[in-house]
Each structure stands twice: as C-alpha cells, then as structure tokens.
Amino acid sequence: MLKIGIVGVGHLGKFHLNNWLEISDVEVIGFMDPNEEIAAEVIEKYGIKRFFDADDFLSKCDAIDIVTPTNYHYDWCEKAMKNGKHVFVEKPFAHTMDEARELVKLAKESNIKLQVGHVERFNPAFLALKGLDLKPMFIEVHRLAQFNPRGTEVSVILDLMIHDIDIILSIVKSDVKKISASGVAVMTETPDIANVRIEFDNGCVANLTSSRISMKKMRKMRLFQKDAYIGIDFLNKKTEVIKLKDDQDKNAFTFDIETATGKKTIAVANPIVPEVNAILKELEEFKEAIENNTQTIVSEIDGLKAMDVAHQILAKIGNASISR
Numbered sequence: 001m002l003k004i005g006i007v008g009v010g011h012l013g014k015f016h017l018n019n020w021l022e023i024s025d026v027e028v029i030g031f032m033d034p035n036e037e038i039a040a041e042v043i044e045k046y047g048i049k050r051f052f053d054a055d056d057f058l059s060k061c062d063a064i065d066i067v068t069p070t071n072y073h074y075d076w077c078e079k080a081m082k083n084g085k086h087v088f089v090e091k092p093f094a095h096t097m098d099e100a101r102e103l104v105k106l107a108k109e110s111n112i113k114l115q116v117g118h119v120e121r122f123n124p125a126f127l128a129l130k131g132l133d134l135k136p137m138f139i140e141v142h143r144l145a146q147f148n149p150r151g152t153e154v155s156v157i158l159d160l161m162i163h164d165i166d167i168i169l170s171i172v173k174s175d176v177k178k179i180s181a182s183g184v185a186v187m188t189e190t191p192d193i194a195n196v197r198i199e200f201d202n203g204c205v206a207n208l209t210s211s212r213i214s215m216k217k218m219r220k221m222r223l224f225q226k227d228a229y230i231g232i233d234f235l236n237k238k239t240e241v242i243k244l245k246d247d248q249d250k251n252a253f254t255f256d257i258e259t260a261t262g263k264k265t266i267a268v269a270n271p272i273v274p275e276v277n278a279i280l281k282e283l284e285e286f287k288e289a290i291e292n293n294t295q296t297i298v299s300e301i302d303g304l305k306a307m308d309v310a311h312q313i314l315a316k317i318g319n320a321s322i323s324r
Contacts, residue, residue, distance in 0.1 A: 002287055005051070005061035006031040007076050009042045011150060012090065013067035017046065019280040020065070023287060029060045058083045063113075063290060065283070066090060069153050074099040081110040088286050090117040091166070092158045093303030097311055100304045107300045115286045115296035116303030118166040120219075122278040122285070125232050126167065128239040128271040134171050134230070136223040139206035141168075144214035147187055152212075155190035157183070157310045157317075161210035164221065166298070166306040171223070174202035176309060181316040186213050196313050241269045 004020055006013060009031050020028050030049035033039050039050050051057035058064070058079065063086035066076045074094050080087050081103075093116050094100040107114045120126060141164045152159070178199040183191030193211040200206075219234035228243035244264060252267035282298070289296045 002026050002063065002290065003029045003061045005029050005057055005064045007033075007064055007066045008068035008072075009033045010035070010038055010067070014042070015279055016065055016067050016283065017042070017048075019277065019283050021046070022280060023284055026287065030057065032057055054079060058085055062086060063088065063286075067117075070158070071095045071153065074103065077103050077114070078106060081106045081112055081114070084110060084112065086113040086286075086290050088115045088117065088283065089303075091119075091303065091306070092154065092162055092310065093300065093307050097307060100307050104300045104304050113286070113289045113296055114300045115282070115289065116298045116300065116306075117282065118163060118298045118302070118306065119278050119282055120163045120167055120234055121170065121298055122276065122281040123234045124237045124273045124276045124278070125234055125239045127276060128273045129230065129232070129241075132230070132241070132271075134223065134225070136171060136225045136230075137204050138224040139168055139172075139204065140222045140224075141206065141208040141210075142218050142220050143208075143210045144216065144218040145212045146215065146217065147192075147213050152188045152190075155183075155188075155314060156192050156194055156210050156212050157196075157313050158307075160212060161194065161196065161208055161313070162306050162310050164208055164210070165309050166302060167221065168198070168206050168208075169305055169309065170302070172200050172202070172204050172206070174200040174204060176312075177201050179309070179312050179316055181313045183313075183317040191314075191317055194313070194317065198309070237273050239271050239273055241267075241271060243267055243269075 002025060004026055006017055009017055020026055028048055030051050031042060032051050043050055064080050066073060066089040070092055073089050077087050077089055094103055143160050143164055145160060176198055180197040181194060183194030186192045192213045196208045198206040217235055221232045223230040228241060231240040252269040254265055254267050257264050257266060285297050
C-alpha cells in the first residue's frame with residue numbers, strides 16, 4: 001500500500017486528490033495547505049487529515065504530490081527527498097534553473113523517484129500516436145487560453161508553452177541550435193502572449209504560439225515529416241495522420257493525386273484515441289515507477305530540459321524588450 005501525502009489542495013490539487021482516491025493500493029494519508037477555507041472544504045468532503053507540521057507529515061507517507069505555486073516547489077522537493085520520499089511535482093519543475101539543477105542532483109543522491117507533471121504527455125490524443133515513427137522536420141503549435149488569474153505567478157511560457165516544449169523535446173531528440181522569441185505582457189507583469197521559433201541541430205524547426213489572453217481556447221500541434229502530416233488536438237482529443245499509403249493503411253480513407261512523377265495515393269487515418277484520464281494516468285505511472293523501480297516517464301531530467309528551453313526563451317524576450 002503506497003502512502004501518499006498531498007501538498008496543495010486548491011483547484012488542481014483537488015483533481016489530483018480525486019484521482020489518487022481512485023487508484024488501488026494507495027492510501028492518501030492527508031494533506032497540507034495554508035488556506036483555511038480550502039482546507040475546511042477538503043476535510044468536510046473527503047474526511048482526510050490536515051497536517052500542520054511538515055516533519056510529521058513526511059514521516060507518515062512514502063511519497064508526496066506537490067500541487068502548489070511554483071515558488072514553493074524547491075523547498076518541498078528538497079525536504080521530501082532529504083527524507084527519502086518519492087516526489088511528484090507539478091510543472092514547471094522549479095522556480096529557477098539553479099533550483100532545478102540542485103533538485104536533479106538531489107534526486108540522484110537520494111535514490112528516489114521523481115516525476116514532473118507534464119500532463120500532456122498522457123493526453124489521449126498524444127497517446128494515440130504510440131508506435132508511430134515520429135521524425136518531424138517542422139512543427140507548428142498553438143496553445144491559446146482565456147485569461148485566468150490562476151497560474152499567473154509565472155509567464156505564459158512557464159505556464160502554458162512549457163507543455164509543448166516538453167512534448168517537442170520528447171519527440172525531436174536533438175539539441176537546440178537556436179531560439180528566437182517575442183512576447184508581450186498585457187494583463188500581468190510577465191509575458192502573456194509569445195511566439196517562439198526553435199531550431200534543432202538535426203534541422204527540425206518548431207514554431208510555437210502561446211497566449212493566455214485569447215477569446216477562444218486552442219491546443220493544437222501539427223507535425224510535418226518526410227512521409228506524413230500529423231495533427232494533434234489536445235483540447236478535443238483528436239488525432240489525424242495523412243501520409244503516403246503503404247501496406248499498413250488498409251483501413252484508412254485514401255485518394256489519388258497526380259504529380260509530376262506520377263500518381264500518388266494518400267491515406268487519411270484517425271488513430272484510435274484511448275479513453276484515458278490524463279491526470280489519473282500520470283499518477284498511476286508514477287506509482288508503478290515506485291513499485292517496479294523503473295524510470296518515471298517524465299523524469300527530473302525532462303523537467304530540467306523543458307525549463308532550460310523555457311528560460312532561454314524568456315531571456316530572448318527580455319533582451320528583445322531591452323533592445324527596443
């Protein structure tokens with residue numbers, strides 16, 4: 001029985017709590033949260049214990065789930081790991097690069113499992129592409145959201161775009177060669193809308209647009225590679241693959257196109273999108289990594305790499321603002 005303690009039971013923390021309660025062989029031993037109103041609501045609804053002392057809290061659990069504002073991530077991760085506890089921490093991994101690097105070092109020394117909450121890795125639309133050979137040379141991303149004060153303690157790059165940065169780094173598997181970026185702060189003190197171009201050593205180019213001040217929601221990624229176009233709609237949980245027909249495309253819709261080199265047959269397929277609760281899935285995978293002593297799917301190294309690119313983007317935007 002894995003004993004879990006939750007740090008932060010606000011909006012997202014409640015989603016985590018509900019999902020932990022659905023996972024077999026898990027006991028939620030309690031939570032910590034400084035907000036009296038939220039704490040009272042959780043105690044009344046779930047009947048779980050509220051802790052006030054961090055040492056007492058950590059002594060009762062095997063792992064903690066950190067769902068707090070980013071500036072609290074480092075302190076909780078450090079304390080948990082020094083007490084030999086496994087850690088699930090929401091993205092972004094830490095508040096600064098120095099903090100993130102220190103946590104990576106500490107995770108290795110502590111011999112614990114650490115998973116970063118890049119939940120889009122577990123989005124059904126992305127999972128539908130499992131088994132497909134993804135080698136994109138051009139990637140286009142739009143992640144747009146309506147304004148919500150929650151999460152604005154960090155920029156739109158660390159709040160929204162970092163999801164797509166993590167996905168792209170997991171697909172491209174090449175070092176970043178160059179980053180160009182522009183962004184504007186409209187509703188907060190940090191960029192609320194940004195456009196970024198990332199060039200990789202293998203020739204792949206990714207264009208990303210993220211906004212938290214849009215009138216409509218959109219979470220789409222388009223991958224273009226030598227033999228295919230892949231569309232991923234993270235919001236509506238849909239996936240589309242358009243490619244040159246081969247022997248594996250027997251059930252796909254096909255049509256012919258006349259080209260200068262002859263007729264080409266195009267196959268259009270919609271891979272089966274699994275019915276998956278992404279938060280539940282990521283928490284289950286974290287539990288399994290602990291029980292089976294395997295690497296977490298989104299490791300501390302993944303969290304560090306995504307943060308590194310995000311902070312390079314922020315530096316580019318800051319320098320561009322200064323130069324003007």
